[in-house]
Each structure stands twice: as structure tokens, then as C-alpha cells.
Amino acid sequence: MDDLTLQVPQGSFFALLGPSGCGKTTTLRMVSGLEAPTAGRIRIGDSDITYTKPYARPVNTVFQNYALFPHMDIYENVAFGLKRRGVKDTQKQVDDALELIQLSSVAKRKPTQLSGGQQQRVALARAIVNRPAVLLLDEPLGALDLKLRRQMQLELKRIQTEVGLTFIHVTHDQEEAMTMADTVAVMNNGIIEQMGPPTELYESPKYGVRGQLPRPVEPVPGQGRRGGWRGPHPRGPRRPVPDAHEPRRQGVSTTAGTRVLVGVRPEKIAITRFADAGEAPTHGNFVDGHVLSMSFLGVSTQYEVRTRGGDMINVFSQNLDVHNVLPPGTEVRLSWLPHHGFVLSGGEDIHAGMDQAS
Amino acid sequence: MSVAAAIGDTMKDASGQEPPKKAGRFVPDMLMAPGMLWLAIFFVVPIASLFLTSLQTPVPGGQVGEFEQTFNFANYVNTLTDDTYYVPLIRSFVYSGIATLLALAIGYPLAYAIAFKSGKNRNLLLVMVIAPFFVSFILRTIAWRQILADEGFVVGILRSIGLVSETGGLYPSAFAVIMGLTYNFLPFMTLPIYASLERVDPRLIEASVDLYAHPFTGFRKVTFPLSMPGVVAGTLLTFIPAAGDYVNAALLGRPSNTMIGNRIEYTFLSVNDYPTAAVLSFILMACILAMVLVYVRRVGTEDLV
Numbered sequence: 256m257d258d259l260t261l262q263v264p265q266g267s268f269f270a271l272l273g274p275s276g277c278g279k280t281t282t283l284r285m286v287s288g289l290e291a292p293t294a295g296r297i298r299i300g301d302s303d304i305t306y307t308k309p310y311a312r313p314v315n316t317v318f319q320n321y322a323l324f325p326h327m328d329i330y331e332n333v334a335f336g337l338k339r340r341g342v343k344d345t346q347k348q349v350d351d352a353l354e355l356i357q358l359s360s361v362a363k364r365k366p367t368q369l370s371g372g373q374q375q376r377v378a379l380a381r382a383i384v385n386r387p388a389v390l391l392l393d394e395p396l397g398a399l400d401l402k403l404r405r406q407m408q409l410e411l412k413r414i415q416t417e418v419g420l421t422f423i424h425v426t427h428d429q430e431e432a433m434t435m436a437d438t439v440a441v442m443n444n445g446i447i448e449q450m451g452p453p454t455e456l457y458e459s460p461k462y463g464v465r466g467q468l469p470r471p472v473e474p475v476p477g478q479g480r481r482g483g484w485r486g487p488h489p490r491g492p493r494r495p496v497p498d499a500h501e502p503r504r505q506g507v508s509t510t511a512g513t514r515v516l517v518g519v520r521p522e523k524i525a526i527t528r529f530a531d532a533g534e535a536p537t538h539g540n541f542v543d544g545h546v547l548s549m550s551f552l553g554v555s556t557q558y559e560v561r562t563r564g565g566d567m568i569n570v571f572s573q574n575l576d577v578h579n580v581l582p583p584g585t586e587v588r589l590s591w592l593p594h595h596g597f598v599l600s601g602g603e604d605i606h607a608g609m610d611q612a613s
Numbered sequence: 614m615s616v617a618a619a620i621g622d623t624m625k626d627a628s629g630q631e632p633p634k635k636a637g638r639f640v641p642d643m644l645m646a647p648g649m650l651w652l653a654i655f656f657v658v659p660i661a662s663l664f665l666t667s668l669q670t671p672v673p674g675g676q677v678g679e680f681e682q683t684f685n686f687a688n689y690v691n692t693l694t695d696d697t698y699y700v701p702l703i704r705s706f707v708y709s710g711i712a713t714l715l716a717l718a719i720g721y722p723l724a725y726a727i728a729f730k731s732g733k734n735r736n737l738l739l740v741m742v743i744a745p746f747f748v749s750f751i752l753r754t755i756a757w758r759q760i761l762a763d764e765g766f767v768v769g770i771l772r773s774i775g776l777v778s779e780t781g782g783l784y785p786s787a788f789a790v791i792m793g794l795t796y797n798f799l800p801f802m803t804l805p806i807y808a809s810l811e812r813v814d815p816r817l818i819e820a821s822v823d824l825y826a827h828p829f830t831g832f833r834k835v836t837f838p839l840s841m842p843g844v845v846a847g848t849l850l851t852f853i854p855a856a857g858d859y860v861n862a863a864l865l866g867r868p869s870n871t872m873i874g875n876r877i878e879y880t881f882l883s884v885n886d887y888p889t890a891a892v893l894s895f896i897l898m899a900c901i902l903a904m905v906l907v908y909v910r911r912v913g914t915e916d917l918v
Contacts, residue, residue, distance in 0.1 A: 287823055288822075289823070309822045310824075310828070311825075315824065316823045318820055320814075320816060322814065322819065323820075324835055325839070326835075326838045339824060339826045385825070
């Protein structure tokens with residue numbers, strides 16, 4: 256863990272996103288008190304809890320493996336925290352919590368008699384019932400299958416909105432973080448690389464400080480030129496880049512001769528038959544190439560395009576007209592609006608870190 | 614459809630039966646056979662023979678040790694009402710009960726420390742728990758005579774702080790017998806408890822702390838209940854053999870400390886009153902069985918994972 260400062264607004268859904276081993280779980284364990292920081296402070300509201308014993312903190316955790324008590328039934332599991340704090344009448348609160356997760360019917364069962372998704376919800380109820388100042392979720396959906404995970408993401412978001420607690424959610428799944436969180440912090444090697452609302456993170460991702468490319472993004476290498484950049488065909492026209500003050504420029508210099516990468520999200524690329532494309536636009540971003548493969552996904556079609564410069568670019572094209580799918584081999588032009596591109600420093604290996612980022 | 618499946622279907626159609634099950638359906642039986650045979654020859658037959666012995670009566674006018682087969686159930690009544698037998702029987706359960714509690718009090722913290730706090734030394738500590746088995750049971754028990762001898766340091770210290778009078782000692786005594794039992798059966802208590810503690814997921818303990826449980830409460834509500842299978846196994850493995858033990862009472866006790874094991878041995882080998890010895894064996898077995906059943910039912914192990 257490196258120097259790390261995080262401020263989580265009360266009542267928000269905050270996600271810590273990063274590959275395994277980046278320090279996100281350690282951060283969580285420090286907040287819950289299961290691990291002690293060597294330096295620094297942890298505060299909730301006005302109170303400093305850095306040296307508060309974990310059992311005295313107004314913080315609860317939903318553990319990755321749920322950690323339900325196998326010798327207690329669901330009711331007893333959920334009532335555990337209330338009883339430890341000396342709450343006499345737990346019935347009403349436990350019933351409410353079980354209702355919130357829509358599992359009132361299994362109160363008398365043992366955790367092993369429930370499915371993974373049900374256990375996950377019980378773990379959530381067991382934490383929420385205590386109304387903690389902060390609820391920590393440590394990859395709570397990691398053990399569920401894809402379909403259930405999607406369902407639980409929406410469920411979690413609903414519950415958070417309903418109870419209004421502060422959630423800190425740790426995950427390595429970018430989509431999961433974006434689906435649920437108000438604010439996402441991208442963490443790598445113990446530091447926060449970028450923090451902001453999901454849309455901001457998606458629309459103007461930072462080129463990872465450690466050379467990690469945000470995904471999914473299609474990089475087109477080129478050369479900087481005064482006021483713009485030149486694509487893979489050196490003789491082609493100058494293409495514009497986002498204005499220097501826009502966040503997606505990120506201060507990357509495009510002075511003549513510097514190597515740059517212009518990235519663009521695959522769904523923002525328009526794909527047209529080269530034959531229909533006409534004259535090269537004088538003011539726009541484009542590259543030419545041919546379709547290498549095409550996969551029909553239903554809502555969209557995914558094309559793999561090899562540019563004339565030899566780079567591979569993925570394009571998601573909405574299926575507005577199914578008769579217009581482009582078979583492999585078709586010569587195409589890919590174009591996108593200048594303000595959809597972002598400039599990435601081109602000096603680094605564009606594929607570094609791609610695998611972990613998924 | 615594959616060829617094999619097609620053939621299978623034809624066969625089923627032709628004979629109206631399922632195709633033969635795959636080979637190996639007798640494997641479980643064959644694996645169990647040696648064990649079952651062993652138990653039949655060396656457990657069931659002797660037990661039956663012992664039961665018949667317990668119903669025998671002396672041959673009228675015969676010599677010592679001569680009995681004939683009858684079905685004299687009065688043997689049981691006579692033995693149970695004779696205080697030279699039922700007193701040692703009760704004493705056995707008291708001694709082994711105390712020894713079991715002591716072994717639990719010593720063995721549980723030991724097992725807990727090995728399971729959770731030992732780090733790299735875990736295997737070394739486990740070997741040390743088992744190490745006494747490398748020395749003969751009898752030798753180890755006799756060694757307790759030295760430990761508790763009047764000239765020994767234990768008695769010396771206890772005398773100097775006044776816990777034992779200047780002329781008093783610890784050996785031979787009921788105390789020495791119970792110490793011997795506790796010591797000898799301690800590994801049987803420690804190892805099962807260790808095994809079940811070792812399987813307790815440390816994340817459950819973290820979860821209890823996270824849910825406002827003071828570490829001690831967490832132990833009481835989570836760790837200890839989850840270790841109950843080990844506690845049950847450990848107490849049974851200590852109590853049952855301790856109740857039938859006669860070595861500790863013979864080597865560390867006075868005649869007034871005799872346990873039922875000693876009575877059985879004496880009745881069988883010295884008095885040659887085989888039916889009474891057999892009756893005592895059966896009563897001991899029945900008592901232990903009854904206690905174990907009540908205990909296991911009370912503690913209710915089937916609920917535990």
C-alpha cells in the first residue's frame with residue numbers, strides 16, 4: 256500500500272476497481288479494522304477510528320466467501336450483530352432485513368441449504384441489519400455465475416438506494432463497478448490512478464500510469480502534428496484531436512513528430528463500405544482497412560478490422576439494418592468524431608497490462 | 614446415436630432387462646470383507662462367548678474355576694448388589710470423569726494454540742503431542758511415581774507452601790490415579806479437537822469480530838460450537854478407555870483406589886470367578902454405552918458440520 260487518500264461521501268456507492276493484488280482488499284480490511292495501517296488515519300465522519308478495535312467500529316463487511324456461520328440458521332446469522340450489541344428484540348429488524356433481500360421464507364434453514372446467490376444475499380442482510388456507517392463489500396459477487404451476478408448487481412444497487420447506507424465495493428470487474436457505483440476509483444499497485452463517476456471514467460479514461468490501457472478501447476497509432484495528428488497513412492490529411500483543454504487530452508503533447516495513440520471506444524466508431532465512403536473527409540478522424548472477421552451478437556455486430564497500417568481495431572456496430580452486415584474481406588472506412596477520441600501517450604507498449612485489466 | 618448405445622438399446626429390447634451394470638458393483642463389499650471378517654472372528658464371537666460365560670454357575674462340588682453353562686441371570690443381580698463391585702464401578706466413572714474434564718481443560722487450549730497460534734511450529738508441536746507414545750504406556754505411568762514421590766520436587770514445593778502436610782504425600786492416592794489417567798489420555802483429547810479447530814475457517818472468526826463480537830464472545834459463539842465434533846470425539850476417546858483402565862489404579866493408587874478394571878482383572882485371574890468377571894465386563898460396557906448415548910444425544914453432533 257502506498258500513499259492513499261480516499262474520501263467517500265456519506266450515502267454514496269463507492270467502488271474500488273483494480274486487478275488482484277492492487278491493494279483494494281487491504282484498503283477494505285483497514286477500514287474494517289482487520290488489518291492495521293502502518294501510517295495514516297481512518298476517519299468516519301468526525302471520529303477517528305484508526306485504532307478502534309474492529310468489533311467496536313460502525314462498519315460491517317460482506318465477505319467474498321460470505322463467511323456465514325454454518326452452525327446457525329439464517330435468522331441467527333442475521334441477528335448475530337444485533338445481539339452482540341445488546342439489542343433485545345431482534346425479531347422485527349431481522350424480519351425486515353430478510354424481507355429486503357426477499358428471503359423471509361428461509362429463516363429457519365442452515366446456510367449450506369441455500370444456493371450461492373441466496374447465501375450472498377444473507378451475507379448482505381447480516382451486514383445491513385446493523386445499519387453500519389459504512390458497509391464494505393469485498394468482491395461479493397465473485398463466486399456467482401454471470402447471470403446471477405448481473406441480477407445481484409441491480410439488486411445491490413436497489414438495496415443501497417433503499418437503505419441509503421454508504422457502500423464501499425471492491426471488485427476487479429469494470430462493468431460491475433460501473434453498473435453500481437456513483438464513484439469509481441481505479442486502483443493499481445496501491446495507489447488510486449483515477450477516480451470519478453462511471454461515465455467520466457468510461458468517456459475519458461486515463462492511460463494507466465503503469466502503461467495499462469483502459470478497456471475496451473481501440474488504439475490507433477500515429478504521429479503528432481501541429482494542432483492534430485497523422486494517422487497510419489503519413490500522406491493523409493491532418494486529423495483533429497480533442498481540444499487541449501478537454502480532459503481526454505490529458506495533457507499529452509502532440510507536437511510534430513511525437514508518437515501518439517489515439518484511442519476510441521469501439522461502439523463510437525462508424526463503419527462504412529469503402530466504396531460508399533467517398534472522399535476522405537478533411538475534418539474528421541478515420542482509418543481505412545478491411546474486415547477480418549464479423550460476429551453477429553444480436554444487439555450489435557462486432558467487426559475485427561485490419562487497418563492499412565496493420566493494426567487491429569474492434570468495432571461494435573448497432574444492428575440498425577441487418578441486411579447491411581459487412582462480410583469479411585470488405586474494404587471499409589472507420590470514422591469517429593474528433594471529440595470521441597482520446598489522446599494517449601504513444602511511447603509505451605499498448606498491450607501492456609491488457610490481460611489483467613479484464 | 615453411438616454404436617454402443619444402439620447395441621445397449623437392442624439388448625434391452627430383446628431381453629426386456631437393463632443391460633448388465635458396469636463391473637465393480639461388488640468392489641465395496643470386497644473392500645469391507647476383511648474388516649467384517651476380522652470383527653466377526655475377534656469381536657462378535659468373543660463377546661458372545663463372554664456373555665455365555667457370564668451366565669455360568671459353579672459345577673456342584675467342583676474345583677475352583679470349574680463352571681458349567683447355565684442361564685443364571687441372577688449373576689447380574691448378585692454382582693450389582695455387592696458393594697465390593699459396584700463401589701469400584703462408580704469410582705471408575707468418577708475418576709475417569711474428572712480425568713476427562715482435566716484433559717479437556719488442558720487439551721483444548723493446547724489444540725487451540727497449535728491450530729491458530731503456532732505458525733511454522735505447528736508440525737513440531739503436533740509431533741510433541743504424540744511423542745509420549747514412543748515410550749511404553751507402563752513406563753510412562755511408573756514415571757509418575759517418581760514425579761509424585763515424597764522426595765520429588767512436586768511434593769517438596771507443595772509441602773513448602775503448605776498445600777500438602779509435612780508428612781503427607783501425593784503417591785499413592787486417588788489424586789495420583791487421576792493425574793495418571795489425565796496424562797495418559799491427553800493426546801486422545803488434544804488431537805481430535807485440533808483436527809476440528811484446524812478446519813474452522815478463520816474468516817468466520819473475522820466475520821464475528823466484524824459483527825461486533827468481542828474476540829471472547831466470538832470464540833464462545835463461533836469457534837467453540839464449530840469445534841464440538843472434536844470435543845465430543847476427544848471426550849469419548851478419553852472417557853471410555855479411562856473408565857476401563859486398570860494400569861493407572863494399579864501403579865499409582867492404593868487398594869482403596871481400585872477401579873472396575875482392577876476388579877475384573879482380579880476376579881478373572883486371581884479368584885478365577887469367570888462368570889462374575891464376565892458380568893462385570895458386561896455391566897461396564899452397558900454403563901459406558903448408555904452414558905455415551907445420552908451424551909451424544911445431549912450434545913447433538915448431527916447438526917454440526
